[in-house]
Amino acid sequence: MTETTTRAGRREWLGLGLLTLPLFVLAIDVSALFLAAPHIGADLAPSATQWLWILDIYGFMIAGFLVTMGSIGDRIGRRRLLLVGSAAFALASALAAFAQEPVVLIAARAVLGVAGATLMPSTLALIRTMFRDDAQRATAISVWMTTFSVGVALGALFGGALLQLFWWGSVFLAAVPVMLLVLVLGPRLLPESRDPSAGGTDWASVALSVAGIIAVVQGLKELAAEGITAGALLPLGAGAALATVFVRRQRRLAQPLIDLTLFSRRAFSTALALLTAGIFAATAVNFLIPQYLQLVAGHSPLRAGLFTTPLALAAMAGSLTAPWLAARFGTARLIAAGTAVSVAGYLVLSQVGTTGSLGTLLVGACLAVLGMCPMTVLTTHLVVASAPEHKAGSAAALSETSGELGVALGIAVTGSVVTAVYRADIGGRLPADLPAEAAEAASGSITAAHSSVAQLPAELAQGVIRAADEAFTHGLNVVGYLSAAVSAVLIALALIGLREDTARPRTQDADA
Incomplete structure (x- = not known):
């Protein structure tokens, strides 16, 4: 059945602005917690195990519940689920902000994760409902994704400013007024939509x-x-x-819970594969660049955050221009061309050294981010647009889950590669007269190496740090080559796997 295309008006665009607010809060929460960690540790004194739960439980809950919440949104209504999730996120944020015990903070972080899993697919599914015109929907999704990218980039600056002025709980409490605004304006600006044929869960x-x-x-x-x-x-x-x-x-x-027939749609399955693999490759930038800036280049967390500002600008440029460029050159060709730019960026990163390479690092990272943004925007659009409207929540959840798995896989592989290269490389770089205990500590990781030199003579300490920095940078170089190779394969997948009928934006949506 073909649905009549209706162009979005003022209310829909205002609604889009409202939908970006929860996403912005989620993005900031990703990076702000790490800045607050020393303050939380000093105040609550969690054990090592409790620290792991504080840091990890949020991501576990989001990843684990995305598929479930997307399906529940299809059944009970996406706006209703968004409002319930916003209320839960506000309450859990307040609980986290005023936590007096580590176990309370762990519980609050768990609820935040489950609530976050309701917000992400709900907002994307509502965009599918509100923007029926294909070109407008592509623009709306690009704005939605740009908000997240900017939020991640600004999280360190925003969190640093709050911690400079207030106590650590302020990084959580800042979410409360935003979610209250969603609760007040959501019923006025956002339509309700659900799958009328959905049964029980x-x-x-x-x-x-x-x-x-x-x-x-x-x-x-x-x-x-x-x-x-x-x-x-x-x-x-x-x-x-x-x-x-x-x-x-x-x-x-x-x-x-998931309609597996969605995967029989070529555009849907290809877009999910591209999204997962593309985010996997891009994670090398997000995961290693901050470490390089702080450990090798020696910058403070706040200064390192400032140096990543160009990456946020590159993400904005790549995301916001993607729909306009796709309308002129075609989705498959734009994804392929953008990915080629990312390949160039990863190859630039493979040439970064330990000194005098800040410009090289930022140029490579910006190229990688700029080229990858059209892929993330357009594949998300393809996933949402190729699914019937009554399955919008499930499709959005699958898109978000693919992204979460891409990040987790990227961190796992990147971390393993860097660790393997570091350990294989550092042995031949350490000073010959370094005591065995210090050599063993320095061989574990660059962080351990920097921490192990406190009691060493200055010249010997400098030798250890230099060796660790060089070994870590070598690992970064290898990851640059790996990401370039993966991205080169994605160019072929985009050109072969996306059919001609997805090459340019359509004016109508076909709902089976």
Whole structure:
């Protein structure tokens, strides 16, 4: 069935502005917590295990519940789910801000993660409903994604300013007025939409989905931290087994949690693959650049955040111009051309050295981000547009889950590669007269190397730091080559996997 195209008006664009607010808060929350960590540690004195839960529980809950919340939004209404999630996020933010015990902060972070999982697919699904014209929807999604990119980039600056003026809880409390604004204006500006044919929720599928995704993310985190160990392989294997059972169950259900027929649409499945692999490659920039700026270049966290401002500008330029360029040159060709720019950026990063390379680093990072943004914007648009409107929540959740898995996989592989290169490289660089205990400590990681030199003579300490910086930078160079190779494959996938009928924006949506 073909739906009549209706162009969005003033109310829809105001609604889009409202939908960007929760996303901006989520993006800032990603980076602000790490700045607040020393203050939280001094105030609450959490144990090492509690610290891990404080840092990780939020990401686990978001990744685990995205698919579930997207499906629930289709059933109960995306606006209703957004408002419920906004209220929960505000309450959990206040609880986190005034937490007096580590366990309370852990619980608040868990609720924030579940609430965050309601906000992301709900906002994207509502964009699908509000913007029926294909070109307008592409623009709306580019604005939506730009908001997130800018929020991540500004999180360090925003969080640093709050911590300079207030206590650590202010980084959480800042979300409360934003969510209250969503609760007040949401019913006025946002339409309600749901799947009229949806039945009840299959809670066994929910349990399989949540457990499977959390197991995979946990395995990837262990892989990044410890390499190929039983602690990484066991959860990865468990996640794969749970995913297999989940898929088989969906095929038997009359009302599945995920409609697997979506994957039979070539544009849908290709876009998800491109999105996951593209974010995997781009994570090298997001994961390693801040470490290089602080550990190798020696900048403070706030100064490092300032140096990443050009990356935010590159993300804005790449995201906001993507729909306009796609209308003229075609989606597949623009994704391929943009990815080629990213390949050039990754190759520039492969040439970064330990000294005098700040310009090289920023040029390479900006090229990588600029080229990748059209892919993330346009593949998200393809995923949402190629799914029927009544499945918008599920499609949006799959898009967001692909992004989360791309990040987790990127951190795991990048961390493993850098660690392997570092450990293989540093042995031949350390001073010959370095005591064995110090050499063993320095061989673990660049952070350990910088911490191990406090009691060493100045000349010996400088030798250790120089060796660690060079070994880490070599790892960054190797990751640059790896990301370039992955991105080169994505160029071919975009040109081959996207059909001609997705090459240029359409004026109508076909809903099966």
